[in-house]
Amino acid sequence: MNIRQKLTIYIFLFVACAMGLQAKADNTLSMNDVTCMRSGETQIVVPVAMTNSDEITAIQCDITLPSIASMVDNSGVYDIWLDETRKANNHNLSATASGGSFRVVISSPTGKAFKGNSGNVFYFRIDVNTLATAGNYSLSLSNIILSTVSGDRITPDDVNATLTLNCLRGDANNDGAVNVADYDVTRRFLSKLSFTGDFFADAADCNQDGTIDAADLVCIVLKSKGIEPSSAATGSNVMTLNDISCLRGQGTIINEVPVLLSNSDAISAIQCDLTIPSVVTMQVNGENYDISLERKSSDHIMTTQLSNVKYRIVISSPSAASIGGNSGPIFKFNVAVNTSSVCTQSMMLSNVVLSTTSGQRIKLDNIDANVVVRFIKGDANSDYNVDVADYVMTCNDILGKPQNSTFYSDAADVDGDGEINVIDLVKIVRISLGLE
Ligand SMILES: [Ca+2]
Ligand SMILES: [Ca+2]
Ligand SMILES: [Ca+2]
Ligand SMILES: [Ca+2]
CATH class of the missing domain: 2.60.40.680 (Immunoglobulin-like)
Structure with missing residues (x-):
């Protein structure tokens, strides 16, 4: 068999093989x-x-x-x-x-x-x-x-x-249309309020970012109007919570706490979880918590619901309107502070999400503040003045003499060294004279 014949056989085998594969x-x-x-x-x-x-x-x-x-x-x-x-x-x-x-x-x-x-x-x-x-x-x-x-x-x-x-994005109740009913059921879900009828979390996540929050409320409203929400926010938006400071022994003190919002964007919806410490008690106003919305359009709604030791606060508008303005308190809440003993406890706003009027989501870091119950240094009898009476009580304490009223050793230990002695006595005199 010559080369040409061998080649012919190989070509034949190759074609046969290819045909076989083809078949x-x-x-x-x-x-x-x-x-x-x-x-x-x-x-x-x-x-x-x-x-x-x-x-x-x-x-x-x-x-x-x-x-x-x-x-x-x-x-x-x-x-x-x-x-x-x-x-x-x-x-x-x-x-x-x-x-x-x-x-x-x-x-x-x-x-x-x-x-x-x-x-x-x-x-x-x-x-x-x-x-x-x-x-x-x-x-x-x-x-x-x-x-x-x-x-x-x-x-x-x-x-x-x-x-x-x-699913139709935004159609939270799955009726084939996106409208105010979807906004409402999603708002109730987010607010942890009860609701009736179907709720589909995947459709309520209108901006498809895997979570249901204030931005989805705005997204649903915009989609009901045929407007596609925007994605990225660029502005500077800062929320702050003020500290509470009370003096010991003043009984139960009601404090109004403002939550401030400085916003460069036009904000429509806000959600947050408020955690308050054991030293304070949320006040109630009728059947609601004593939390008031301070900046709003004519149709803004705020819900407040206690869930798992946090107050879920949701503020939104069924027309995606702006809360108005660029600074000042967004809401305020009233708490009663138990001043029976000295403490420093923290309160916090977590899970804070803002949405602009065009549906841009802004996630803020947790916001902390302190609740402090304190005393006045040198005020050994806790009457909120430092004077000769404190001097006398502190002197009695050093000499081991009995006291006529409650002696507050933490206030008498002015220099905070854990011991009450003549140095503290001198400092009480200096404070009472306005020298310290
Ligand atoms: Ca629907
Ligand atoms: Ca979402
Ligand atoms: Ca005093
Ligand atoms: Ca001391």
């Missing part, structure tokens, strides 16, 4: 991705196509559905059917559920071939659980066996497709 690649099943709108039709038809260069008479495969879908059945018969244009007159299909999937067997009792070489060969109808979270889910065909009319087995690769469950 295998040309006998496949396929499925297109399918989508379902949560507020629309929940039953969808999934077509399965076959591309076949060989004459195929029988098909076997297992359909696996995602957990959010079930196979529709009519009185115990699965809703799976053959394509009329491709089946031979006596092709029949049967399906059974087995091990979490559905086995489909299609054959012809006389071994007839499917018509044509491409296109849909069978269909199945699934029912999508629209309570599920919107997203992508997978469907598959596995264990696929095709038989040629001469009984040759073809084993195509598994087939995967995506079932996409979509």
Whole structure:
């Protein structure tokens, strides 16, 4: 055999091999991705196509559905059917559920071939659980066996497709429209208030950032008006909480605490969680907490709800109006301070989110302030003056003499060295004379 003959054989083998691969690649099943709108039709038809260069008479495969879908059945018969244009007159299909999937067997009792070489060969109808979270889910065909009319087995690769469950962004109650009802149910959810009817968190997360907050309230209002919210905020927006300072022994003192907002952006919605320490008690005003909204448009609403030792405060407008202005208290709350003993405790605003009127989300760091119950140095009898009476009591203490009224040793220890002695006595005199 010369080189030319050998080369001819190799070329022949190569072509034969390529044709063989081609033949295998040309006998496949396929499925297109399918989508379902949560507020629309929940039953969808999934077509399965076959591309076949060989004459195929029988098909076997297992359909696996995602957990959010079930196979529709009519009185115990699965809703799976053959394509009329491709089946031979006596092709029949049967399906059974087995091990979490559905086995489909299609054959012809006389071994007839499917018509044509491409296109849909069978269909199945699934029912999508629209309570599920919107997203992508997978469907598959596995264990696929095709038989040629001469009984040759073809084993195509598994087939995967995506079932996409979509929701209308902002349609929190899933009625197919975005309007004030969605704003209201989301506001109640965010405010931790009770509500009736459906609530879909994935749709309420209108700006799709994975959390439901004040920015979503504005986003829903804007989308109800056909306006797409903006994303990034650029301004400087600062919130501050004032300290509370009281003197010991004054009984229960009511303090009005302002929460200040300095904002360069036009702010429409605000949320925060207020944590107050044990030394203070939130005051109530009728049935509500004594928290007042200070800056607002005509339709701004504030809700305050105690949940898990935090007061959830949500301020928003159903028209996405601005709270107005650029500085000053946004809200105030009244607390009673128990002044029976000295302490320093912290209060905090956490989970603070602002939204501009165009839906830009601004997340602020936690804001801390102190509640301090203090005494006056040298005021050994706690009458809020430092004078000769304090001098006498401190002198008695040093000499070990009995006292006529309560002696406050922490106030008498003016230099704070843990000991009451003549140095403290001198300092009391100096304070009473205005020298310290
Ligand atoms: Ca709706
Ligand atoms: Ca969001
Ligand atoms: Ca005093
Ligand atoms: Ca001392």
